[in-house]
Amino acid sequence: MSIRSTRVPLPSISPLPRIPLSHVPSFYSCSTAIDLATASHPAVTASLPLIPLSLPHLCKVGAPPKSFVARDLETNPSRTSCSMMAALLRNKARMANLSWLQPLLLIPRKRPIQSQSNLWPEFKGEEYMTKKIQQINKALDEAVPLQHPTMLHQAMRYTLLAGGKRLLPILCIASCELVGGNQSSVMPIACALEMIKTEVLVLDDLPCMDNDDLRRGKPTNHKVFGEATSILASHALLCHAIEYVATRTKNVSPDRLIQAIAEICSAFGSKGVMAGQFADLNSEGKEVSLSEVEFIHKNKTGKILEASVVCGVLVGSGNEDQIQILRKYAKCVGLAFQVWDDILDITGSTERLGKTAGKDLLCDKATYPKLMGMDESKKFARQLVAEAKEEISCFDSTRASPLHHLADFTVSRNM
Amino acid sequence: MSIRSTRVPLPSISPLPRIPLSHVPSFYSCSTAIDLATASHPAVTASLPLIPLSLPHLCKVGAPPKSFVARDLETNPSRTSCSMMAALLRNKARMANLSWLQPLLLIPRKRPIQSQSNLWPEFKGEEYMTKKIQQINKALDEAVPLQHPTMLHQAMRYTLLAGGKRLLPILCIASCELVGGNQSSVMPIACALEMIKTEVLVLDDLPCMDNDDLRRGKPTNHKVFGEATSILASHALLCHAIEYVATRTKNVSPDRLIQAIAEICSAFGSKGVMAGQFADLNSEGKEVSLSEVEFIHKNKTGKILEASVVCGVLVGSGNEDQIQILRKYAKCVGLAFQVWDDILDITGSTERLGKTAGKDLLCDKATYPKLMGMDESKKFARQLVAEAKEEISCFDSTRASPLHHLADFTVSRNM
Numbered sequence: 154m155s156i157r158s159t160r161v162p163l164p165s166i167s168p169l170p171r172i173p174l175s176h177v178p179s180f181y182s183c184s185t186a187i188d189l190a191t192a193s194h195p196a197v198t199a200s201l202p203l204i205p206l207s208l209p210h211l212c213k214v215g216a217p218p219k220s221f222v223a224r225d226l227e228t229n230p231s232r233t234s235c236s237m238m239a240a241l242l243r244n245k246a247r248m249a250n251l252s253w254l255q256p257l258l259l260i261p262r263k264r265p266i267q268s269q270s271n272l273w274p275e276f277k278g279e280e281y282m283t284k285k286i287q288q289i290n291k292a293l294d295e296a297v298p299l300q301h302p303t304m305l306h307q308a309m310r311y312t313l314l315a316g317g318k319r320l321l322p323i324l325c326i327a328s329c330e331l332v333g334g335n336q337s338s339v340m341p342i343a344c345a346l347e348m349i350k351t352e353v354l355v356l357d358d359l360p361c362m363d364n365d366d367l368r369r370g371k372p373t374n375h376k377v378f379g380e381a382t383s384i385l386a387s388h389a390l391l392c393h394a395i396e397y398v399a400t401r402t403k404n405v406s407p408d409r410l411i412q413a414i415a416e417i418c419s420a421f422g423s424k425g426v427m428a429g430q431f432a433d434l435n436s437e438g439k440e441v442s443l444s445e446v447e448f449i450h451k452n453k454t455g456k457i458l459e460a461s462v463v464c465g466v467l468v469g470s471g472n473e474d475q476i477q478i479l480r481k482y483a484k485c486v487g488l489a490f491q492v493w494d495d496i497l498d499i500t501g502s503t504e505r506l507g508k509t510a511g512k513d514l515l516c517d518k519a520t521y522p523k524l525m526g527m528d529e530s531k532k533f534a535r536q537l538v539a540e541a542k543e544e545i546s547c548f549d550s551t552r553a554s555p556l557h558h559l560a561d562f563t564v565s566r567n568m
Numbered sequence: 569m570s571i572r573s574t575r576v577p578l579p580s581i582s583p584l585p586r587i588p589l590s591h592v593p594s595f596y597s598c599s600t601a602i603d604l605a606t607a608s609h610p611a612v613t614a615s616l617p618l619i620p621l622s623l624p625h626l627c628k629v630g631a632p633p634k635s636f637v638a639r640d641l642e643t644n645p646s647r648t649s650c651s652m653m654a655a656l657l658r659n660k661a662r663m664a665n666l667s668w669l670q671p672l673l674l675i676p677r678k679r680p681i682q683s684q685s686n687l688w689p690e691f692k693g694e695e696y697m698t699k700k701i702q703q704i705n706k707a708l709d710e711a712v713p714l715q716h717p718t719m720l721h722q723a724m725r726y727t728l729l730a731g732g733k734r735l736l737p738i739l740c741i742a743s744c745e746l747v748g749g750n751q752s753s754v755m756p757i758a759c760a761l762e763m764i765k766t767e768v769l770v771l772d773d774l775p776c777m778d779n780d781d782l783r784r785g786k787p788t789n790h791k792v793f794g795e796a797t798s799i800l801a802s803h804a805l806l807c808h809a810i811e812y813v814a815t816r817t818k819n820v821s822p823d824r825l826i827q828a829i830a831e832i833c834s835a836f837g838s839k840g841v842m843a844g845q846f847a848d849l850n851s852e853g854k855e856v857s858l859s860e861v862e863f864i865h866k867n868k869t870g871k872i873l874e875a876s877v878v879c880g881v882l883v884g885s886g887n888e889d890q891i892q893i894l895r896k897y898a899k900c901v902g903l904a905f906q907v908w909d910d911i912l913d914i915t916g917s918t919e920r921l922g923k924t925a926g927k928d929l930l931c932d933k934a935t936y937p938k939l940m941g942m943d944e945s946k947k948f949a950r951q952l953v954a955e956a957k958e959e960i961s962c963f964d965s966t967r968a969s970p971l972h973h974l975a976d977f978t979v980s981r982n983m
Contacts, residue, residue, distance in 0.1 A: 305838055305846045356803060361795035380776035381849055384799070385842045388771060391803070392837030395810055399830035407822030414829060415814035422807030423720055427800045431720045434796055 276551070278558035282323065288336070289322045289343060290314070296344045296397055297390070308378040308386035309393070313351045315369040318566070320490070320559070321346040321461040327555035328462040328479055331548060334469020341401040342413055342464045345394035349421050350457065352390040355383055357430065367509050391421075405468050413464040420460035429453030436519040446519045447488070454494075455487030478544055482556065485541035490563040492534040495520035496527065501567060534564045691966070693973035697738065703751070704737045704758060705729070711759045711812055712805070723793040723801035724808070728766045730784035733981070735905070735974070736761040736876040742970035743877040743894055746963060749884020756816040757828055757879045760809035764836050765872065767805040770798055772845065782924050806836075820883050828879040835875035844868030851934040861934045862903070869909075870902030893959055897971065900956035905978040907949040910935035911942065916982060949979045 293313055299306050322343035329339040358365040358373040359380060365373050375383040395414060402410055419425060429452030436449065462479040465471075471479075498513045499522055513520050521530040541560045545553050708728055714721050737758030744754040773780040773788040774795060780788050790798040810829060817825055834840060844867030851864065877894040880886075886894075913928045914937055928935050936945040956975045960968050 300839075302838075302843050302846050305842060309838060353803070356799055359796075359799065361799065381774075382846065384771055384774065384776065385846050385849075386838075388768070388803075388806070388836075389838035389842040391806060392833040392840075392842070396830050396833035396837060399826045399833065407826050410826055411814045411822050411829075414826075415811050418807040418811035418814065421803075422811060423717075423724060423801075423804035424715075425807075427720060427804040427807070428717050431717050431797065431800050434800075 276554035276558065278554075278562070281555055281558065282562070285323045285326060286319050289319045289326075289340075289347065290316075292340050292344050293347060296341070296401075297348070297393065304378065304382060305386055305389065308374060308382050309390050311377060312355050312368060312371075312374045313348060313390070315371050317347070317351070317369050318568070319347060320563075321350055321457060323555070324458060324483070324486075324559060325461040325465040327559060328465030328471075329469035330465075331479075331552050331556065332466050332469040332471035332475050334465070334471075338402065338404045339465055339468040341398050342417070342468060343461075345398045345417065346457070346461050346464070348390050348394035348397070349417065352387040352394075353421065353426055353430070355387045355390075359383065362430075362434065363512065365509055365512065402468070409467045409470075413467045416460045416463050416467070420456040425452055425456035425460075429456075433518065438517045439519075441519040441524075443524055446521060446524055449519060450488055450491035450521075451484070454491040455484050458483040458487035458490070478547065482541045482544040482560070485537045485544065486560050486563055489534045489537035489541065489560070492521045492530055492537070493564050493566070495522055496530055496534070497567065499527070531564075538564050691969035691973065693969075693977070696970055696973065697977070700738045700741060701734050704734045704741075704755075704762065705731075707755050707759050708762060711756070711816075712763070712808065719793065719797060720801055720804065723789060723797050724805045726786075726792060727770050727783060727789045728763060728805065730786050732762070732766070732784050733983070734762060735978075736765055736872060738970070739873060739876040739898070739901075739974055740880040742974065743880025743886075744884035745880075746894075746967050746971065747881050747884040747886035747890050749880070749886075753817065753819045754880055754883040756813050757832070757883060758876075760813045760832065761872070761876050761879070763805050763809035763812070764832065767802040767809075768836065768841055768845070770802045770805075774798065777845075777849065778927065780924055780927065817883070824882045824885075828882045831875045831878050831882070835871040840867055840871035840875075844871075848933065853932045854934075856934040856939075858939055861936060861939055864934060865903055865906035865936075866899070869906040870899050873898040873902035873905070893962065897956045897959040897975070900952045900959065901975050901978055904949045904952035904956065904975070907936045907945055907952070908979050908981065910937055911945055911949070912982065914942070946979075953979050
């Protein structure tokens with residue numbers, strides 16, 4: 154679906170190609186828009202050859218564009234770029250005596266009203282996820298090469314490359330791109346998040362912990378390599394992750410990189426995942442309160458989701474406000490994710506989950522369904538997702554659509 | 569013992585106080601020296617008030633000094649500072665018509681010949697070690713506070729604060745100070761090295777690994793807290809260590825800090841300690857060659873000693889040459905340390921070692937005594953220490969005396 158525009162007929166110009174909205178580089182939440190597609194039509198650019206090149210921000214997607222829509226936005230923190238562009242065009246038009254361009258530039262237009270559930274129909278959530286997962290899997294494969302000692306590295310790669318939702322790296326990349334960063338700069342951190350997440354899962358499956366036989370649809374790491382090698386590989390993967398971030402991240406200021414490293418280590422440490430894991434293990438077979446369950450989930454899942462989005466914003470040169478907004482988004486998504494995990498543990502099948510279903514019940518673990526019932530848990534999870542989306546409503550919806558989709562995904566997945 | 573100097577009698581000046589050599593800020597290896605103590609005597613500084621302040625490098629220890637010895641050095645990479653200072657003094661003397669200062673500045677003096685074992689009698693090795701260990705223990709205690717979840721943090725602190733040689737942090741601090749850095753800047757990294765070393769030991773003691781009951785003279789971590797908590801605490805300690813470096817290091821450029829983090833993670837990862845541990849575990853009960861034993865030891869011990877000195881040099885703003893020199897030193901000391909560990913496993917008592925003696929023999933591990941015999945192993949270890957000292961002979965010996973002592977310590981310790 155594309156935005157309809159009111160066109161001023163141009164003299165001697167053939168019909169303009171329409172571009173779908175999903176291809177329009179739109180960085181900002183918009184309330185009104187000015188359709189400038191015509192301005193870069195061959196007949197116009199012949200007179201104004203500098204225009205497309207003078208709009209680096211608006212032309213990021215497939216530069217130089219054949220045509221584009223520029224938006225003038227009320228909530229746009231960088232509206233200067235847009236206004237400056239309009240001023241430039243106006244000036245060029247005046248100098249080139251293209252008086253017909255003047256009214257074209259000033260046509261205000263309302264954003265079409267769309268339902269919340271169908272905000273950006275051009276964004277294909279599943280395609281997006283599939284593409285990102287492929288890119289992340291390729292990057293992970295390259296990031297942990299098979300080298301000497303071979304079996305140790307096999308163990309490091311085994312669970313890491315066994316598939317998985319790749320939620321943390323996708324969140325990290327989407328947050329980075331949301332604030333204007335690019336995927337190549339953030340990929341080492343995205344990979345590191347998945348490496349550390351994986352090694353926590355490997356430890357989690359050990360006999361002295363959750364004692365699980367199945368992970369990501371395959372026998373658990375220690376079942377294949379033995380406990381000792383699994384523990385060494387797990388430790389090595391954590392070290393490798395941080396080293397990888399420190400040595401492979403390009404085009405990011407060292408200051409921001411150090412902040413990102415601190416964020417990751419804090420999230421996976423004794424005030425994050427490890428605190429959650431510890432409380433989780435100690436809750437087995439005990440009466441626990443809702444606040445204790447919340448403590449477990451916030452720490453086991455929430456903090457690493459937070460770290461993922463914060464690292465994305467840091468690498469994307471985002472500001473402190475954006476970090477705070479995405480933190481809140483991640484808190485909601487993280488909790489929703491864990492509530493849904495609890496639900497799936499009861500409703501899902503082992504085959505589909507890729508891990509043993511019903512483990513929580515078996516271990517008498519503290520879960521949401523146990524405490525508030527199945528229906529209330531589902532309602533709670535969906536409410537959290539709505540809150541998460543509300544938190545990021547200040548961002549341009551096109552650009553934020555991956556994060557909208559990721560929030561929805563947490564409570565629609567069946568694995 | 570202090571360097572004797574030839575003095576030119578000064579007119580109307582009371583006897584000069586002698587300063588012990590250990591208090592002399594000497595940054596460079598010296599072959600000849602010029603005694604300039606007289607130049608900062610009150611009677612002289614009255615005429616030359618700017619002199620002491622114009623020598624920031626030479627006056628680092630207790631500035632401004634009452635008197636000092638400046639050395640002109642053949643192997644000194646920064647000899648300009650010293651030569652410039654002499655030129656400045658000569659110029660001042662000429663301008664102030666202090667003709668008596670001229671010959672004084674030019675008195676060449678041989679460095680007194682001293683035996684290798686008694687190079688710097690002012691340096692008290694044991695006092696130095698005791699003081700550093702106290703400072704490091706205090707810093708570690710503060711670095712890992714007891715907080716919620718309490719038992720998890722107790723487990724993190726238990727083995728960490730149970731004593732130990734603190735070899736890595738001392739090496740790190742000594743290397744930093746050797747190149748002109750200060751202890752406060754390097755302490756977070758020094759602490760992190762000990763944290764990660766400790767958590768590797770905790771993992772090493774697990775039933776599926778070395779299955780040990782005693783560490784640092786106390787029951788092993790998993791004996792007290794259980795395997796699951798030990799593993800979580802171990803993981804948390806590694807995360808905390810890196811976070812601590814990233815958030816608490818002050819007055820170090822972010823670039824160097826990132827290099828240091830990469831160095832540490834590499835040393836403790838799959839191409840360092842974990843590679844050594846893995847090979848070690850897999851050598852049990854097998855026929856292994858000398859080169860395989862060397863691989864184990866270089867990775868298990870060598871690389872973390874290397875990382876310790878390299879981080880020290882990085883924080884101390886040392887250059888690439890200094891890093892390379894200290895890397896070689898650490899390779900030798902690291903191997904000597906591990907050879908001596910193998911020897912102590914046979915000759916030491918459980919009580920003195922603080923860990924179970926005779927474990928290597930019991931597990932039929934690859935060790936130096938097993939392969940080359942006890943006498944040859946001792947000889948080899950001492951030869952490595954001599955090589956280590958030779959590597960750092962280009963540094964000023966006073967400043968390098970902690971590193972000399974640490975090298976000697978590896979093959980004289982009984983624990």
